[in-house]
Amino acid sequence: MRKDELQRTDAEGRLFRIAYASRTRDDLRLPDLQAIAEQAAARNRQSRITGVLLFGQGQVLQWLEGPAAAVCAVMGAIQRDPRHQGVSVLSAGWIDARRFPDWSMQFLDAGERAGSVVPLAVSPDKGSAARVFDGAAVRHWADRDPDGICTAQGLAAHLARSPEESLPPIPERFLGCPRARAGLVDEVCRTLGQGWMDSRYSGFEVTLATVRLNRLMLLAGRPADPREARASAVVLAPDRCSELTGALMKTDLLRSAGYSVRLIAWARVTSLRSSLRGTGNCPIIIYGGRVGIDSRDAKRAAAMADWLRADYPGRTILIGGRSAGPLSEWPDRLAFHSQGGHPVAGKPIDWPALSALAADPVAALAR
Numbered sequence: 001m002r003k004d005e006l007q008r009t010d011a012e013g014r015l016f017r018i019a020y021a022s023r024t025r026d027d028l029r030l031p032d033l034q035a036i037a038e039q040a041a042a043r044n045r046q047s048r049i050t051g052v053l054l055f056g057q058g059q060v061l062q063w064l065e066g067p068a069a070a071v072c073a074v075m076g077a078i079q080r081d082p083r084h085q086g087v088s089v090l091s092a093g094w095i096d097a098r099r100f101p102d103w104s105m106q107f108l109d110a111g112e113r114a115g116s117v118v119p120l121a122v123s124p125d126k127g128s129a130a131r132v133f134d135g136a137a138v139r140h141w142a143d144r145d146p147d148g149i150c151t152a153q154g155l156a157a158h159l160a161r162s163p164e165e166s167l168p169p170i171p172e173r174f175l176g177c178p179r180a181r182a183g184l185v186d187e188v189c190r191t192l193g194q195g196w197m198d199s200r201y202s203g204f205e206v207t208l209a210t211v212r213l214n215r216l217m218l219l220a221g222r223p224a225d226p227r228e229a230r231a232s233a234v235v236l237a238p239d240r241c242s243e244l245t246g247a248l249m250k251t252d253l254l255r256s257a258g259y260s261v262r263l264i265a266w267a268r269v270t271s272l273r274s275s276l277r278g279t280g281n282c283p284i285i286i287y288g289g290r291v292g293i294d295s296r297d298a299k300r301a302a303a304m305a306d307w308l309r310a311d312y313p314g315r316t317i318l319i320g321g322r323s324a325g326p327l328s329e330w331p332d333r334l335a336f337h338s339q340g341g342h343p344v345a346g347k348p349i350d351w352p353a354l355s356a357l358a359a360d361p362v363a364a365l366a367r
């Protein structure tokens, strides 16, 4: 498919995505899933659908993106397909750009084998699925861009090691879309944090990289508080440098997702209390940090949360950062984590009806 065709969207100029998990029929093996993906890719090319199909340990995770009517129509067929069961939709909604523009339906073996993207959890929940799709996206962009500048891993390496004058700008496709930006920040921080744990990056390189990432984001335009905010939040930032940078970036992301955000540095209890004055009843997010996190930080964040819950009954107190994923998905993702459960099997969705609605809203509503 030609690139300009891939970026073309449906009549409303919008793209839609669905991510779901399911369990395959007991007799299906890896080659069967590969064959399904190959046939799917051929059909998807006709309907301008792209995405990825991951299989491991009897579990399927699939990401479908494209014109809404086509995506909903194919989802209707997939949900009825007897080759798998327990289809549980993890997320569905509009997207600003394709995540996998070069993959009509890429099959990835996500079993616990060397070379797998990310092993699938026994029962993938929304959070673990997001990590698997993030991993697949990194691989997709790495395939597309062998020099690695467009990938989070490539960018992390540049930020940690390149001389100042050859730092790449933040790739264009991350700038307009808060979710893509959040994903990039998250992935770069994850890469750096993991690299630090594996001794591939020193603490100095990690700090340098996060400070540089913050600066690049700033140069790309730090969002102001929106004039008509969707909601407000307070972000409590820890006082260690790299963590503070992470908190600043998350604050930016929340702002660009339409939130009015007050950022308060962790401080002595008394000054914190006065800083929180005038913030109404809005939720407080304690930024636990991902890079440089250690059990002391996690314990501090938990203790702070306990203290705030006792002192501010009725307020929502969340711990962001490490386990929270991109905060642009907040509060969805955080709420899910706080339940600590598996995906709740949702009510079956009438995909064909949605497809009709997306294709011709006026006619569908008149019915």
Ligand SMILES: Cc1cc2nc3c(=O)[nH]c(=O)nc-3n(C[C@H](O)[C@H](O)[C@H](O)COP(=O)(O)O)c2cc1C
Pocket: 036, 039, 040, 041, 043, 044, 053, 060, 062, 064, 074, 077, 078, 079, 081, 083, 084, 105
């Ligand atoms: C795990 C799984 C993933 C699938 N993914 C796709 C897909 O991306 N695109 C597609 O056209 N069909 C896909 N299919 C096949 C559809 O379920 C269905 O067989 C196909 O679209 C033909 O539908 P029809 O018989 O209603 O024409 C998938 C099936 C399974 C079991």
